[in-house]
Amino acid sequence: MPLDIDVVRPPERLAGARVLIVDDEPANTRLLERLLGEAGYTAVRATNDPLEGLMLCETWTPDLLLLDLHMPEVDGYSILRQVTEPERGVSRPLVVVLTADVTPAARERALSLGATDFLTKPFDHLEALLRIRNHLATRRMELDLAEYAGALEERVAERTVELRESLEQLRQTLEQRRLLAARLVTAQEEERRHIAADIHDDTIQTMVAVGIRLELLMRGLTDPALLDEMNALRATVSDSMSGLRRLLFELRPMSLERGGLADALEEYLEQAATAGGPAYALDASLATKPAYEENVVLYRIAQEALVNARKHAAATSVTVTLADDGNGVRLEVRDDGRGFAPDLVAPQRGHLGLPSMMERAELSGGWCRIESAPGAGTTVTAWIPLGSIAEDPV
Numbered sequence: 001m002p003l004d005i006d007v008v009r010p011p012e013r014l015a016g017a018r019v020l021i022v023d024d025e026p027a028n029t030r031l032l033e034r035l036l037g038e039a040g041y042t043a044v045r046a047t048n049d050p051l052e053g054l055m056l057c058e059t060w061t062p063d064l065l066l067l068d069l070h071m072p073e074v075d076g077y078s079i080l081r082q083v084t085e086p087e088r089g090v091s092r093p094l095v096v097v098l099t100a101d102v103t104p105a106a107r108e109r110a111l112s113l114g115a116t117d118f119l120t121k122p123f124d125h126l127e128a129l130l131r132i133r134n135h136l137a138t139r140r141m142e143l144d145l146a147e148y149a150g151a152l153e154e155r156v157a158e159r160t161v162e163l164r165e166s167l168e169q170l171r172q173t174l175e176q177r178r179l180l181a182a183r184l185v186t187a188q189e190e191e192r193r194h195i196a197a198d199i200h201d202d203t204i205q206t207m208v209a210v211g212i213r214l215e216l217l218m219r220g221l222t223d224p225a226l227l228d229e230m231n232a233l234r235a236t237v238s239d240s241m242s243g244l245r246r247l248l249f250e251l252r253p254m255s256l257e258r259g260g261l262a263d264a265l266e267e268y269l270e271q272a273a274t275a276g277g278p279a280y281a282l283d284a285s286l287a288t289k290p291a292y293e294e295n296v297v298l299y300r301i302a303q304e305a306l307v308n309a310r311k312h313a314a315a316t317s318v319t320v321t322l323a324d325d326g327n328g329v330r331l332e333v334r335d336d337g338r339g340f341a342p343d344l345v346a347p348q349r350g351h352l353g354l355p356s357m358m359e360r361a362e363l364s365g366g367w368c369r370i371e372s373a374p375g376a377g378t379t380v381t382a383w384i385p386l387g388s389i390a391e392d393p394v
Contacts, residue, residue, distance in 0.1 A: 010040055018044075020066070022079065023048065023067075025048070029048060032044075039129050045062075053079060054074065054082065061091050064095075066132075067080060068098045077109065077113060080095055080110060096135060097117070184363065199247065211234065256299055269318070269320065280318050281319045284321075284322040285322070304356060306320075309378065313335055314337055319332075319333075320332070325383055327386055331380075334380075338374070340374060342354075357380065364384040
């Protein structure tokens with residue numbers, strides 16, 4: 001029965017697969033070469049010398065080795081042992097054993113050494129070509145998988161380099177932001193110190209002098225109407241001086257530098273309550289000690305939230321909470337004021353502090369959230385990471 005070539009013809013991607021035949025019988029090698037050539041394989045080599053076959057396995061790296069077991073000098077077992085070593089990786093060929101030895105011992109030994117399949121002599125031509133094609137298809141999939149794995153490893157390596165570069169750029173950006181935040185906080189606080197010093201050394205001293213002159217003038221007055229006017233003027237001067245002293249504290253709270261954030265907030269809340277502001281509760285359970293610049297950021301956010309609660313929300317009570325939260329500090333200011341709809345508040349007069357609070361927190365690497373509703377009060381929550389604001393080396 002003639003062989004139907006179309007049945008055993010390999011697909012185009014397998015036609016160039018390298019097939020090596022090692023058999024000491026020339027008749028067997030000629031037969032296999034002819035069959036493979038007629039089927040459409042274009043890279044077929046054969047040798048009757050087992051030593052040459054071993055050398056070709058090293059230099060030509062076949063995809064499939066058709067190997068006779070019983071040969072003089074070097075038998076198929078020895079070749080099998082060498083070409084199927086795991087260290088060879090993808091260069092290790094699939095091995096189909098050609099043998100007339102059908103004993104279980106021969107089969108078991110060959111399989112244990114790494115043989116893929118057996119062709120028993122004399123072999124059926126159609127079966128041989130079909131098995132060869134199937135094994136080459138398996139080999140092609142192994143090579144494709146190895147190529148894909150190599151490409152994937154290369155891509156992973158490239159992405160790893162890219163990620164490391166991105167991380168380094170991010171680290172540098174974060175470092176620059178930390179320095180910028182430190183400089184901004186320092187510049188703002190320094191400007192407040194200058195303003196506070198000017199108010200203390202100039203404006204307040206002037207008001208003190210005005211008060212003294214009023215006292216002196218009043219000693220020489222006897223007219224009740226004039227005395228009433230002078231008393232009203234003296235009260236106005238006194239109120240102005242009280243307001244200036246409160247402004248001094250808001251500009252430069254000395255307790256923030258001396259005692260820390262909790263002390264400064266306690267003093268601010270007490271002064272606000274004394275001046276007619278809302279009643280307050282302060283819960284400051286910090287186990288960590290933020291840096292001065294971080295204290296300043298949190299204090300200014302709290303200050304802005306408390307000003308809004310007093311001036312715009314008409315709150316009667318506020319609760320301020322400071323707590324450790326992960327690797328940072330969380331501040332919460334909750335009031336019982338009239339509340340508002342945050343989504344409807346655009347930056348405008350009376351609400352400039354809302355974006356300011358968010359910007360302060362975000363510049364420090366943290367966040368600030370505002371929750372409110374008409375008639376339901378307002379809660380301002382801010383979090384900044386510790387170490388987020390580097391000391392300015394300049």
